[in-house]
Amino acid sequence: ILTLLFSELFQIATASCRPHKHIMFLKTHKTGSSTVLNMLYRFGDERGLWFALPTSDHFGYPNYFSAHHVRGYQSDSQQHFDILANHMRFQKSEVEKVMPPDTFYFSIMGDPVTMAKSAFSYFKTISPAFSQAESFHAFVSKPWKYYNPYVQYSHFSRNMMWFDFGFDHNANYSESLAMKGESVIRKTFNMILLLEYFDESLVLLRHALCWPMEAIITFSMNMQQSGSNEEMLLTENQERRLRDWNALDWHLYKAFNHTFWEEVERFGVARMEQELVILRNLRAKQMQTCLLEDGKLVESNKISDADLKPFQTGVKKILGYQLKPDLDNATHKACLNMVRPEIPYRKLLEAKQSLSAPPSLEKNSKM
Numbered sequence: 001i002l003t004l005l006f007s008e009l010f011q012i013a014t015a016s017c018r019p020h021k022h023i024m025f026l027k028t029h030k031t032g033s034s035t036v037l038n039m040l041y042r043f044g045d046e047r048g049l050w051f052a053l054p055t056s057d058h059f060g061y062p063n064y065f066s067a068h069h070v071r072g073y074q075s076d077s078q079q080h081f082d083i084l085a086n087h088m089r090f091q092k093s094e095v096e097k098v099m100p101p102d103t104f105y106f107s108i109m110g111d112p113v114t115m116a117k118s119a120f121s122y123f124k125t126i127s128p129a130f131s132q133a134e135s136f137h138a139f140v141s142k143p144w145k146y147y148n149p150y151v152q153y154s155h156f157s158r159n160m161m162w163f164d165f166g167f168d169h170n171a172n173y174s175e176s177l178a179m180k181g182e183s184v185i186r187k188t189f190n191m192i193l194l195l196e197y198f199d200e201s202l203v204l205l206r207h208a209l210c211w212p213m214e215a216i217i218t219f220s221m222n223m224q225q226s227g228s229n230e231e232m233l234l235t236e237n238q239e240r241r242l243r244d245w246n247a248l249d250w251h252l253y254k255a256f257n258h259t260f261w262e263e264v265e266r267f268g269v270a271r272m273e274q275e276l277v278i279l280r281n282l283r284a285k286q287m288q289t290c291l292l293e294d295g296k297l298v299e300s301n302k303i304s305d306a307d308l309k310p311f312q313t314g315v316k317k318i319l320g321y322q323l324k325p326d327l328d329n330a331t332h333k334a335c336l337n338m339v340r341p342e343i344p345y346r347k348l349l350e351a352k353q354s355l356s357a358p359p360s361l362e363k364n365s366k367m
């Protein structure tokens, strides 16, 4: 049954639509976005698509995105880019200077409680409110005590999604403001994925983009070591405090969660279940093929291969993968692309793109 279904799915995807190749992904923080980025890097890399890459490590973050942050951008030329996906603070008018009009815009959101837990350790050294709090619980019980709205990186401890979408994270919550932000996002973004329903998100995305199943097989990237989780356990009351503290983000999450499940209904609940089974089977098989000990994650400092070493920041160990040593060349290359962390992959794409000029808009306006 599975193989039959599998071939049917490929047929549906290839017969009735053409793969989308102009893509803008707003890479939000602590939402699983590094895994999405790896998927986009692989998709574009394998097909020779042109990436809008930053001139430095990011697009001037936490300042607003500007087209001039894009490597090779020239305001007066007909060049165009296919994929724009690195961290930025979104600014539509500038993004539109870089991306073609038929670009598919998407992003990913998470529950502010989940995100705060991850952000607290990851941004502990750079976000002042986190570094000054004695513990996560101390922060949650009195965020105002540690929070200074005027310092850089304050947004990592308050409404960080709202900030990444380009809005003021210090604005006081009102329903009308929250709904206004929501509607601005809806006008631009074709789809919002959810961290907590990552695989369901990939299935919906694959159909929206008309991508083959193998393009959405991903391994989790940029994972933090969980260690003792007791300090991160919150009571219902504490969770409510955290959602109130991040009220603008909480509004966005609820609103786009609602839309997400409507889309799943429209897609078909049974059909979704079938695709999830296929996706998870393929991922498990791919892990067995590529990785030592079925994908056991190891600490960054224990990985010697620079191509596989994730960027270490924050107070917890960032984890990476170890490839099996005896893979044939083609398998090795495919596996390496799946586990190559963000920075080495970006550098590889930079080097590849430095060898030629970006495609021009006329020549390549077929999508």
Ligand SMILES: *[C@@H]1O[C@H](CO)[C@@H](O)[C@H](O)[C@H]1NC(C)=O
Pocket (backbone or CB within 6 Å): 170, 171, 172
């Ligand atoms: C939000 O409300 C607080 C307290 O009511 C006030 O001090 C602060 O100035 C307000 N912030 C903004 C951005 O309006």
Ligand SMILES: *[C@@H]1O[C@H](CO)[C@@H](O)[C@H](O)[C@H]1NC(C)=O
Pocket (backbone or CB within 6 Å): 253, 254, 257, 258, 261
């Ligand atoms: C998300 O949507 C589902 C399905 O409608 C619902 O059960 C769940 O409570 C929602 N979660 C939030 C945080 O709104």
Ligand SMILES: *[C@@H]1O[C@H](CO)[C@@H](O)[C@H](O)[C@H]1NC(C)=O
Pocket (backbone or CB within 6 Å): 329
């Ligand atoms: C595999 O890659 C190695 C090193 O790049 C190369 O020397 C070798 O010829 C390749 N083997 C095949 C079968 O392509």
